[in-house]
Amino acid sequence: MSEKNLNEYWKRNLRYLAILLGIWFFVSYGCSILFVDALNNIKIGGFKLGFWFAQQGSIYVFVILIFIYVYLMNKLDKEFGVDED
Amino acid sequence: MDTQIWTYIIVGATFALYVAVAIWARAGSTKEFYVAGGGVHPIANGMATAADWMSAASFISMAGLISFMGYQGAQYLMGWTGGYVLLALLLAPYLRKFGKFTVPDFIGERYYSQTARIVAVICALFVSFTYVVGQMKGVGVAFSKFLNVPFEWGVIIGVGIVFFYAVLGGMKGITYTQVAQFCVLIFAYLVPAIFISIIMVGTPIPQLGLGGNLEDGTSLLLKLDELSRELGFKEYTTSHNGKVDLFFVTAALMLGTAGLPHVIVRFFTVPKVRDARKSAGWALLFIALLYTTAPAVAAFARTNLINTVKNKEYAAVPSWFKSWEQTGLLKFEDKNGDGKIQYYNDKNAEYVMSVARPNGWNGNELTVDKDIIVLANPEIADLPAWVIALVVAGGLAAALSTAAGLLLVISTSVSHDLLKKWLMPDISPKKELGAARISIAFAVIIAGYFGINPPGFVAQVVAWAFGLAAASFFPAIILGIFSKRMNMQGAISGMVVGLVFTGAYIIYFKYGGGQPEDYLFGISPEGIGTVGMLLNTTVALVISRLTPAPPEEVQDLVENIRIPKDAGDAVAH
Numbered sequence: 265m266s267e268k269n270l271n272e273y274w275k276r277n278l279r280y281l282a283i284l285l286g287i288w289f290f291v292s293y294g295c296s297i298l299f300v301d302a303l304n305n306i307k308i309g310g311f312k313l314g315f316w317f318a319q320q321g322s323i324y325v326f327v328i329l330i331f332i333y334v335y336l337m338n339k340l341d342k343e344f345g346v347d348e349d
Numbered sequence: 350m351d352t353q354i355w356t357y358i359i360v361g362a363t364f365a366l367y368v369a370v371a372i373w374a375r376a377g378s379t380k381e382f383y384v385a386g387g388g389v390h391p392i393a394n395g396m397a398t399a400a401d402w403m404s405a406a407s408f409i410s411m412a413g414l415i416s417f418m419g420y421q422g423a424q425y426l427m428g429w430t431g432g433y434v435l436l437a438l439l440l441a442p443y444l445r446k447f448g449k450f451t452v453p454d455f456i457g458e459r460y461y462s463q464t465a466r467i468v469a470v471i472c473a474l475f476v477s478f479t480y481v482v483g484q485m486k487g488v489g490v491a492f493s494k495f496l497n498v499p500f501e502w503g504v505i506i507g508v509g510i511v512f513f514y515a516v517l518g519g520m521k522g523i524t525y526t527q528v529a530q531f532c533v534l535i536f537a538y539l540v541p542a543i544f545i546s547i548i549m550v551g552t553p554i555p556q557l558g559l560g561g562n563l564e565d566g567t568s569l570l571l572k573l574d575e576l577s578r579e580l581g582f583k584e585y586t587t588s589h590n591g592k593v594d595l596f597f598v599t600a601a602l603m604l605g606t607a608g609l610p611h612v613i614v615r616f617f618t619v620p621k622v623r624d625a626r627k628s629a630g631w632a633l634l635f636i637a638l639l640y641t642t643a644p645a646v647a648a649f650a651r652t653n654l655i656n657t658v659k660n661k662e663y664a665a666v667p668s669w670f671k672s673w674e675q676t677g678l679l680k681f682e683d684k685n686g687d688g689k690i691q692y693y694n695d696k697n698a699e700y701v702m703s704v705a706r707p708n709g710w711n712g713n714e715l716t717v718d719k720d721i722i723v724l725a726n727p728e729i730a731d732l733p734a735w736v737i738a739l740v741v742a743g744g745l746a747a748a749l750s751t752a753a754g755l756l757l758v759i760s761t762s763v764s765h766d767l768l769k770k771w772l773m774p775d776i777s778p779k780k781e782l783g784a785a786r787i788s789i790a791f792a793v794i795i796a797g798y799f800g801i802n803p804p805g806f807v808a809q810v811v812a813w814a815f816g817l818a819a820a821s822f823f824p825a826i827i828l829g830i831f832s833k834r835m836n837m838q839g840a841i842s843g844m845v846v847g848l849v850f851t852g853a854y855i856i857y858f859k860y861g862g863g864q865p866e867d868y869l870f871g872i873s874p875e876g877i878g879t880v881g882m883l884l885n886t887t888v889a890l891v892i893s894r895l896t897p898a899p900p901e902e903v904q905d906l907v908e909n910i911r912i913p914k915d916a917g918d919a920v921a922h
Contacts (some may be wrong), residue, residue: 274911281438288434292427297596298881299829300420300588309559310568317584318423320416320556323430323637330437330630337442338628346432346914 280336284329291317291325306330356495363533363742364510367526367749371514372680374525380521383388383450383761384617389524395631397524398529398615400750402429402606402636404480405489406488406810407643408747413719415647416654419577419585422647424595427848430640430731432753435607441616443830445909446624448616451758452610452822453766459829460837461903463771468764468844472821475609476814477755477762478796480611483810484752485800488745492726494676495741499622501801504646507749515753515760515793516786519739524618530746535638537743537834542642545649545730563652567697573648575657579694581700585651593842594868597876605815606883608823611758612749621915656768658690666690669728678718684711684877691715744749757794759790812855812874820847820881828889833907839893847885851878 295303296318302330303314341347352706376382389397406430448456457466462867485504514522516687536880542555550561550569562568582591606612606694609749615632616625657667663681673679681690691708695701716908724744727736731811764785769776776784828835828843854877865873872880898904 270908270912278852285434287655288431292431293596294598296423296427297588297599299590304587308560310562310570312570314588315420315570316560318420318552318639319426320426320559322423323641326430326434326675327497327626327630327634327637329434330456333438334626334630338623341623346912348623348913348915 269344273340273346276340277337280333288326288329291322296322316332316339352737353497353737356741358665359735359738359742360496360745361578363529363746366481366529366533367510367514370467370526371518371522372530374518374522376517376519376521376632376782379765379778379785381521381786382612382782383765385519385521385524387618388620391619392631393528393627394619394624395613395635396531397527398612398628398632399635399747400527400534401615401749402612402632403534403639403747404751405491405744405748407537407639409487409723412497412643412646412650412840413722415644415718416651418516419583420596421590422644424504424599425603427613429606430636431615432603432606432612432657433629433633433636433908435603436612437626438618439632439827439830440607440613440624441625441629442913443910444613444624444826444914445616445619446905448617449760452613452826453762454770456822456825456840457766457770459903460825460840462837462841465825465837465841465844466770467820467840468514468768468848470762472817472848473758473762473766475815476609476853477758478799479795479801479810479813480801481752481755481759481792482803484748485796486753486803487687487709487748487750489800491634491741491744491748494514495738504797504800507752508793509539511749511753512790512793515756515789518787519789520614520618520757523757523917524664527750528755530585530750531635534743534746534750535635537618537739538639538738540597541727541730541732541736542649544732545726546734548730549649549652552796555642555649559645559648568579569648569652573652576659577650580655580659581697582694582702585648589639591871593871593872595781597872597879598875599876601878601882602811602821603816603877604819605878606818608821608826609814610762610822612694612755613822613826614758614761615754636774637746646726647722647804650726654717654722655692657729658692661690663688663690666731669725672728673721673725678721680716682714682716684714685709695897729771752796756789756792759792760785763788763792786788807901809855809859809874812859815883816851816855816874816878817848819878820885823884824885824889828886829844830907830910832890832893834893834898835889836893836896836899837893837894839889842892843885843887843889846888847881850884854881 300314304307304312306313308316363842380386387529395423409424446453449455453466453469456469485507488507489500489504492506493496493500514526543553546558547553550558550563552558552561570586577585614626619625640871670896691710693713694703695713720826727740764781769781770782825840825844855874
């Protein structure tokens, strides 16, 4: 792959990482720790929202984030012709 | 049939299964021994990673910890899962592309330095040993409690089983045994949780049951907040302590998870870069099954426990109470001699003055060990004997699978990183395999010995293992992938600063008489790895800019691991 293409591929990868890790940080450190008191004023079913994020929601989000990453990167690999097939 | 017989049958059957799997999956080459031949299916690898990851602490202790910590327990729930996002996005695919056997391999080659490799090997050995001894102790406890085997024999039986399949099969045997162990442990964790959820809140899904309503129509969590207040404890669902420490501990656990050698090495076992990414997703999904159930188990058990004992006549307690008293995990002392159980927070001065004293209570009369929450849960909920036996088998599966993964890292570090890459570079592949088998045999025996006579530092697994992994490996690997300019000087000085700072802080506050009032910014030793990681990164970046760039071929290596194409096999070179 040419130098320019490689740079472009890497930049796109870094952009995905920034977005996904931003969400990762927001749900775990934001919703579950820093803003937990404010979110606890909101009730969803039998849960206070902040507590739900801290003990359930953040874990679901983590799993989803990885699978989104897998999907995005597989597409990106194909687009730049660097996939393994 | 009684519990004892059920336990013998189920534990015996699972052990037979592990041995059978091990014989089927013997290793014939160093590559099979170190990385299972690099041909493990991503879903199987996900299961193996999950079993490798979830230790006796996750299975037995975590729900209990949450039960007594309430909201604050989130530090373990998020800390021990969130690291997989970092692994999947920042480490696993690139290390798979790099295609060597171990973490010290990567550090040594990327930083073209034998010193860096040796620092990495020593860290890997220390972290893994701290971790594995705790598992062996867990195996001994499980045997001595449930099978009436003396503690030492419990450890020896556990060691014998691990010895058999680890020495015979190496990574290949361990991986496929771990797949079986995952199935056993997750089944054993979910069955009682589902039963209890149905009994208490009428839904078979514990994750939803946590937010469900009790029989009388009140919400479970609301009820639990109310019960906690009544007994002078803090509300279950709200945050009380400082957020700074919670933040740093959670971060240290996440960063540490992503830096633990026995977790990272799992991603060398899959065929392709694509599979390494996917495999991390599957692993976290399987881990999440247990980790989202644990807070439900914690809340159910806490409610049950309080309702069973709150101001009840001691003479009228159910039989499980008496049987757990014999184990010493549950202690009742009738301090005011009224024949009733007073369980409350006697550290809460205001509560003592306004409620306890006027009622004639002379202090909290019930001491509950946190491990009882998972172990006694089936009995508290009156579930059949086979469920209790299943929990024992699950706890053993969790401890054995983690121990095996760690022992493999230890033996690989010795035979590959120390012998092949340093002391005896001319060793033949056949001899290297022999050395790997011998060193894993030694590692198993030493771990067993320390399981019976645990050294003092082992009790601090969380502080040591996660703190050091976060402060040393994590930044060194990340910078090695994402900063082409990072060089030997930067990486080594970063690791040394991170290690010394974190180690000194842990030693001072855990063994040197340091008091919690003196914590730096209120950060406990469990969370200091985060600060160590930041220091390491800063030092590494600054020093690397002041010293020459890494050689051309190393920069090419970094370019190469950034794209998946032509990953090839994990090669012995």
